[in-house]
Amino acid sequence: MARIDYFHEPDAPAANSVVPAVVALVQNPAGQVLMIRRSDNGRWALPGGGHDLGESISETVVREVREETGVEVEVVGLTGIYTDPGHVMRYDDGEVRQQFSLCFRAHPTGGELRTSAETPLVRWVDPPELPELDIHPTMRLRIDHALDRTRTGPYIG
Template sequence: MGRIDYLHDPDAPPANSVVPSVVAFVQNDAGQVLVIQRSDNGRWALPGGGHDVGESISDTVVREVWEETGIKAEVVDVSGLYTDPGHVMQYDDGEVRQQFSICFRARPVGGELRTSSETTQVRWVAPSDLATLDVHPTMRLRIEHAMDRTRTAPYIG
């Protein structure tokens, strides 16, 4: 299924759904960040996905990281909440989703890198190399906020 992201685009279709979702900023002991190349749009991103009925939001983080990357993760804290109504994602099935994303910091506790149906590549990347990847501006903002450990409260916006 394909996906097109619109950010403050007057030609964007109107949203018809909101789905709570998570993204995980997973950083290993060497300081590298876990990133995926999405199979739906080819862009690089943090692993994540939609919250399912019957699970806690931290369980969603652990499940999505595992499903998309093969890495077992443990949630550390929250770095931001993202609800900009000007950011919508249009899917091939007609869904146009307004973003509602919570970014969590997490650490790896096991597993081995592998791809999934949602990922074409999975890598550990040095923070200095993140700028060379094709990352959507909204995802780049999440990464920047998660890397800034000097802030005392999560970003809310």
């Protein structure tokens, strides 16, 4: 399903849903970040997705990372809560979703890199290479907050 992100754009459609979602900054022992290329908008992002009924939010993180990348993870902390009403995503089925995303840090515990229908490319990226990738500004903000070891608590905004 195609997706268009609107970020503080005056012609953005009005939101008609809110779905809690997660992303995870996963770093391997070499310090590389697990990144996916999304099939819905072609941009690079942290792995993640929508929260399902019947699971804890940390179970959502583990499930989404495994589904999108093949990597098993352990959640180690929350780095931010992102609820900017000026960021909406329009899907081709008519849904216009207001951003509601929780960003977590996680460590890999197993599995092997693989792609999925949602993620045609999956790779480990050295942090200095991240600016070379096409990453939406709100995803870049999550990555920057998660990599910032000087933060004393999660970003809330």
